Amino acid sequence: MNNKQIIKFFSYKLIRFIILMIAVAIFSFVLLDLSPIDPVSVYLKGAAVSEAQRTILEQYFGVNVPLHTKIFHWLVDLFQGNLGTSLIFRAPVLDVIIQKFTASIVLMAISWILSGVIGFGLGVVAGKNKGSWIDKAVKVYCYAIQSAPSFWVGMLILMVFAVYLGWFPIGFGVPIGVSSNDATFAQWASRLVLPTLTLSLVGLAPIAMYTRNELIQVLSSDYVLFAKSRGEKGWDLVKNHGIRNILLPAITLQFLSFSELFGGAVLVEQVFSYPGIGQTAVAAGLQSDVPLFLGIVLFSAVFVFIGNLLADISYYLIDPRIKENEFND
Amino acid sequence: MIKKKTDDKEQWFLFRANLRTKTIIIIVLSAIVIVSILISGSFIKEIPTSFVNANQLPSLEHLFGTDWMGRDMFQRTIAGLSLSLTVGFIASAVSTLISVILGLFSSFNRFTDEIVAGIIDLFGSIPHILLIILVSIMFGGGTMGVIMGVGLTHWTPLARVLRSEVKEIKTKEYIHLSENLGKSKIWIAVKHLLPLLISQIIVGIILMFPHAIMHEAAITFLGFGLPPHEPAIGVILAESMNYLSSGYWWLAFYPGMSLLIVVLLFDFIGESVEKLLNPETAQE
Numbered sequence: 001m002n003n004k005q006i007i008k009f010f011s012y013k014l015i016r017f018i019i020l021m022i023a024v025a026i027f028s029f030v031l032l033d034l035s036p037i038d039p040v041s042v043y044l045k046g047a048a049v050s051e052a053q054r055t056i057l058e059q060y061f062g063v064n065v066p067l068h069t070k071i072f073h074w075l076v077d078l079f080q081g082n083l084g085t086s087l088i089f090r091a092p093v094l095d096v097i098i099q100k101f102t103a104s105i106v107l108m109a110i111s112w113i114l115s116g117v118i119g120f121g122l123g124v125v126a127g128k129n130k131g132s133w134i135d136k137a138v139k140v141y142c143y144a145i146q147s148a149p150s151f152w153v154g155m156l157i158l159m160v161f162a163v164y165l166g167w168f169p170i171g172f173g174v175p176i177g178v179s180s181n182d183a184t185f186a187q188w189a190s191r192l193v194l195p196t197l198t199l200s201l202v203g204l205a206p207i208a209m210y211t212r213n214e215l216i217q218v219l220s221s222d223y224v225l226f227a228k229s230r231g232e233k234g235w236d237l238v239k240n241h242g243i244r245n246i247l248l249p250a251i252t253l254q255f256l257s258f259s260e261l262f263g264g265a266v267l268v269e270q271v272f273s274y275p276g277i278g279q280t281a282v283a284a285g286l287q288s289d290v291p292l293f294l295g296i297v298l299f300s301a302v303f304v305f306i307g308n309l310l311a312d313i314s315y316y317l318i319d320p321r322i323k324e325n326e327f328n329d
Numbered sequence: 330m331i332k333k334k335t336d337d338k339e340q341w342f343l344f345r346a347n348l349r350t351k352t353i354i355i356i357v358l359s360a361i362v363i364v365s366i367l368i369s370g371s372f373i374k375e376i377p378t379s380f381v382n383a384n385q386l387p388s389l390e391h392l393f394g395t396d397w398m399g400r401d402m403f404q405r406t407i408a409g410l411s412l413s414l415t416v417g418f419i420a421s422a423v424s425t426l427i428s429v430i431l432g433l434f435s436s437f438n439r440f441t442d443e444i445v446a447g448i449i450d451l452f453g454s455i456p457h458i459l460l461i462i463l464v465s466i467m468f469g470g471g472t473m474g475v476i477m478g479v480g481l482t483h484w485t486p487l488a489r490v491l492r493s494e495v496k497e498i499k500t501k502e503y504i505h506l507s508e509n510l511g512k513s514k515i516w517i518a519v520k521h522l523l524p525l526l527i528s529q530i531i532v533g534i535i536l537m538f539p540h541a542i543m544h545e546a547a548i549t550f551l552g553f554g555l556p557p558h559e560p561a562i563g564v565i566l567a568e569s570m571n572y573l574s575s576g577y578w579w580l581a582f583y584p585g586m587s588l589l590i591v592v593l594l595f596d597f598i599g600e601s602v603e604k605l606l607n608p609e610t611a612q613e
Binding site: 020023024027028031032034035036037143144146147148149150151152155156158159163164259260262263266267270271281282285286288293296297300301303304305 | 447450451453454455456457458459462463464466467468469539543546547550551552553566569570573574578581582585588589592593596
């Protein structure tokens, strides 16, 4: 791997990224423009105004401007980093997104790591003991959790731990009456546990199933048979021949799950009233806050793109076979 | 390879059966459950309210308990499931149509193939749930919004499969022969490609279905989908959120569990059909 190849790789990705972002920006803008949302009534929230004032507002929001001009202005503003002003928060969209996302990133990062580690561990244990009760238990769990709506899992956890056992508060990022800056670390952490638990429990199923199936396949290969005949057995065999082979694709798969992670956060934050980006997205959608919603859609697309990019890089860095022929085509 | 002793095939209770028999039994049983939910759900119109029996624990009289208006939760759940299934059917039909059209469209030439790949990438770059919300807002929310939101966004996996299948089939000699004989691209797509894609499409629909139902429930739960007076599962669960802190666990537990079981049934059907249609595993 030399510098030229790295530059080529990243410039290719950068061009792709720019094209994709423009496409997403235009696509989401057109969809929301076609919707029956009237920006003036959303802005006024039912307040009574005279016809003249309404006309001024309509002019301000550009109600009668043709679509292609609107798209052009939107893209120009976007390049200048101006995403507009949120109608709910009455603050610049970018500020709102950054503030809410910092709350969400803690939740997402912890559950991403936990689900990856636990999922991989369960998958290895299940795959090693194929057909045993532990394998069956893991399989049943994965099937069930993948078929369960994640918000319902969150509700069950909320019922058990917060309502029935009373170990954790029922919701909200910080206690009522305390501003988010004054909340202590313990107060934040105690409200983070249940959403993180839910996201991890839901997120570990795909990775566990993948690891299990791959490990079973590797363990039935000829070179493992040869290793067995050489006298290797038990955990050493799995560690030397199994895990080395499946760890890297599993990491890649975990990076590719950023999209589901974001989707899961939207639902789980709603259940636990956690003030993150997902809850904000739902509020923006329900209250027709178009600028904020557009901003979050764009932001989530960046987030997913970064996940895919990291997956590509991890593949490239880790797997020697890809290094050789990646750029030859 | 040493032949390993596999007990997997002998676990079938009642009698030892081959995959074909097992699959048919699974499909028939699941289909009976699903059809009976659909039929009984369509008969439930008005669920009697009785405030005397409000918020009762599950009992023999009320299997899933009662809600704050004294309505029987079992009836509400069945009605909700049948509504969700209907929405899921329509949405899957829309999605399948889109993926078949795009799959065949990708066969025309390199340029159309790139367009299809681009559209698939675009839809894959936004988290699914935000995409559904986006589309449902565009249709103004409500029942139409949720059907289109779920229907217009679930076609990507199937379209991806169809596109790669089409690429493979197009290298076959009889396709070149047809082209040389002057047949139009559309003729080739319909007469030569489509018949070979049927099995993929069938599996795709069945595997798409559970996702559609789950996303319908999620979107409705968030408040974008079906209106609150409809007995949808998402509505029931969103309503039960208000009673969680009162400890009325049955309001949330049973409807969600029923949804899980229905989704699992479709997963089982899909996987079994896939095994049957795949010649490598069909004879096990």
